[in-house]
Amino acid sequence: MVDAGVPNGDEATVLEVVRSGDSARFALLTERHRRELQVHCYRMLANYEDAQDMTQETLLRAWHKRESFQGHAALRTWLYRIATNACLDFLAKRKDRTPVPADPTAAGTEVLYLQPYPDRMLPEDPQDSVVARETIELAFIVAVQHLPPRQRAVFILRDILGWPAPKAADALQLTVASVTSALQRARVTVRAELPGRRLDWRSPATxxxxxxxRDVVKSYMTAHERNDLAGLTALLREDLRFAMLPEPGTATTAEDAVDGWVSGGLFQPGYDDWRCVATTVNRMPAAVLYRRVPGDPEYRLFNLAVLHIVDGKIAELTGFDATGKPWLALPQTL
Known part of the structure; x- marks a missing residue:
């Protein structure tokens, strides 16, 4: 709902509303940007709950700093600037929000604080949604986390939001030369961190x-419900990357992943009665796994498996503990 007194394009009225001290009209004016700001914070932080918190912090800061809005830049730009700096302040205080060294058996580092992003909370504007898939898929979000915070902010403002260098420099209180240098370094890092088969993040993507x-997701769910280890294994690329967050340890081959599942008791008593539901998160296909244990009449929410599928095979499988995350809006039982 948009108040008739808060039009989209009337700059004078927008300025008047921001500076008026009318909290209700200010909330109507800024609330329409909440979803896109939350996606922005998520790209910065890779954690849905942190992104929620920083979006709320952004709107609070905007209210308290409303006198600083001069109308020279669009309201949206002003809010993005506040959001970016709120995320940078958060990262400066939270040293646990950086990738950690991987398990000795795996290469590289792991982003253990990564959380999935529910598609129902993505921007409603179709154009925003088109941009979102390639730049909100899990592999991309993880790659961006390998950038130092300020370099990460430069990369997101310049290469994802498309801000010119002077605008990004002003938002981050840097020189244009510093922004240009940071962007060049960031691009090298992100390309190195993205799996080799992935497209460039700026290329068109549906x-x-x-x-x-959908067919692969259906087969994945069927394999679980039938306790079909051979069928499940047949869906995996040999170079599968598998992680179950927030637990450490990333398998980098299908063989290692399957060995881990078997040793963990998959398809054995207690882990052999499954029901699955197809869904999407991060604009990616996913399956919600429900488990029933002996003596329980219901299937209870267990894991969320997010799949990156290449040529009919699962190339990346990221599992998340789906319990205790009401923002996913998943039924607790089946």
Whole structure:
């Protein structure tokens, strides 16, 4: 709902509302930007709950700093600037929000604080949604986390939001030369961290899950419900990357992943009665796994498996503990 007294394009009225001290009109004016700001914070932080908190912090800061809004830049730009700096302040205080060294058996580092992003909370504007898939997929979000915070902010403002260098420099209180240098270094890091088969993040990408992807998800769920280890294994690329967050340890081959599942008791008593539901998060195909244990009449929410599918095979499988996350809006039982 948009108040008739808060039009989208009337700069004078927007300035008047921001500076008026009318909290209700100010909230109506800024609330329409909440979803895109939350996606921005998520790209900065890779954690949905942190992004929620920093979006709320952004809107509070905007209210308290409303006198600083001069109308020279768009309200949206002003809010993005506040959001970016709120995230940088958060990262300066939270040293646990950086990638950690991987398990000795795996290469590189791990982003253990990564959380999935529910598609229902993405921006409603179709154009925003088209941009979102390629730049909100899990592999991309993880790659961005390997950038130092300020370099990360430069990369997101310049290469994702498309801000010119002077605008990004002003937002971050840097020189244009510093922004240009930071962006060049950031691009090298992100390309190095993205799996080799991934497209460049600025190339066109559809935002709908394809029929082929749906078929693979269906087969993945069927394999679980039938306790079909051979069928599950057949869906995996040999170079599968598998992680179950927030637990450490990333498997980098299908063989290692399957060995871990078997040793963990998959398809054994207690882990052999499954029901699954297809969904999407981060504009990616996913399956919600429900488990029933002996003596329990219901299937209870267990894990969320997010799949990156390449040529009909699962190339990346990121599992998340789905319990205790009401923002995913998943039924607790089946």
């Amino acid at each position: 935002h709908e899950v394809s029929n082929d992807e």
